[in-house]
Amino acid sequence: MSNQADLPVLGQDEACCAPMVREPLGEVDAVALSRMFKALSDPIRLRLLSLIASHEGGEACVCDLIGPFDVSQPTISHHLKVLREAGLVGSERRGTWVYYWVLPEALTRLSALLEAPAAPVEASA
Amino acid sequence: MSNQADLPVLGQDEACCAPMVREPLGEVDAVALSRMFKALSDPIRLRLLSLIASHEGGEACVCDLIGPFDVSQPTISHHLKVLREAGLVGSERRGTWVYYWVLPEALTRLSALLEAPAAPVEASA
Numbered sequence: 146m147s148n149q150a151d152l153p154v155l156g157q158d159e160a161c162c163a164p165m166v167r168e169p170l171g172e173v174d175a176v177a178l179s180r181m182f183k184a185l186s187d188p189i190r191l192r193l194l195s196l197i198a199s200h201e202g203g204e205a206c207v208c209d210l211i212g213p214f215d216v217s218q219p220t221i222s223h224h225l226k227v228l229r230e231a232g233l234v235g236s237e238r239r240g241t242w243v244y245y246w247v248l249p250e251a252l253t254r255l256s257a258l259l260e261a262p263a264a265p266v267e268a269s270a
Numbered sequence: 271m272s273n274q275a276d277l278p279v280l281g282q283d284e285a286c287c288a289p290m291v292r293e294p295l296g297e298v299d300a301v302a303l304s305r306m307f308k309a310l311s312d313p314i315r316l317r318l319l320s321l322i323a324s325h326e327g328g329e330a331c332v333c334d335l336i337g338p339f340d341v342s343q344p345t346i347s348h349h350l351k352v353l354r355e356a357g358l359v360g361s362e363r364r365g366t367w368v369y370y371w372v373l374p375e376a377l378t379r380l381s382a383l384l385e386a387p388a389a390p391v392e393a394s395a
Contacts, residue, residue, distance in 0.1 A: 164323075165316070165319060165320035165323050165324065166320075166323035166324050166372070166377075167324060168320075168324050169317065169320050169321050169324050169338075170316055170317050170320035172313065172317070175313035175314075175316045175317045175320075176313045178310075178313075178316055179310065179311050179312055179313040179315075179316050180311075182307050182308075182310035182311040182316070183307075183308075183311035185303075185304065185307035185310075185311075186304050186305075186307040186308035186310075186311045187304055188297065188300035188301045188303075188304040189300075190304075191290070191295055191300045191303055191304050191307070192294065192295050192297070192300045194290060195290035195291075195293075195294050195295035195300075196294050198289075198290050198291035198387065199290065199291050199292060199293050199294050203387060213294075247291070247386070247387070249386035249387055250386075252291075252384045252385065252386040253385075253386045255384045256381045256382075256383075256384035256385050256386065257381075258381075259377045259380045259381040259384070260377065260378075260381050261372070261374035261375075261377040261378045261381065262323070262328060262372070262374055
């Protein structure tokens with residue numbers, strides 16, 4: 146029943162974007178979300194995602210993403226593949242180059258999940 | 271110069287909470303943030319963090335955190351240590367038990383970082 150087909154499409158049900166402070170995270174969601182966080186657990190991947198997200202027009206050619214790093218193009222391509230497989234970026238080949246853009250629903254889901262408590266809880270004690 | 275002393279205290283400078291879509295993430299920030307995301311890259315740790323965050327009163331005794339999992343207490347303690355060392359939770363021993371609470375600044379920093387672009391970029395093409 147629970148194959149990997151539900152991984153790429155996130156943020157579609159109501160439960161998707163509840164902050165984790167509101168209710169305990171279920172096992173299935175935790176597995177899916179941990180994969181996305183794993184993709185963010187590398188400094189180069191975080192910077193790649195940020196470069197893509199902040200790039201003019203909201204997308205970046207892989208040719209724009211190699212210069213800022215002291216690693217080889219295959220290494221960058223590997224990291225981009227990890228981001229793509231985690232559902233954080235989309236990509237498309239156009240001619241010589243592959244272009245990448247962030248998938249806003251994925252960022253929104255993670256951002257909402259990590260929303261902090263609205264106020265200190267001490268007052269209710 | 272750059273020892274680990276700057277890790278636990280996050281979210282104090284203005285640059286701390288800029289969404290990554292606004293400007294490319296710097297190397298130093300990327301390293302610190304990737305460690306926090308690494309702590310979130312495990313389903314048990316994600317569920318633990320959520321259990322703590324959503325617990326009545328905003329904190330949970332380790333005795334409340336073992337029941338929901340099919341793993342041993344030492345394993346849970348290890349995961350809690352990872353969350354603590356990543357600056358995501360605080361803890362304190364009171365008598366027999368250790369109590370945990372989330373550090374809201376850390377969640378806020380990550381949540382803000384992952385804010386998605388405000389609107390689709392297609393209109394500007």
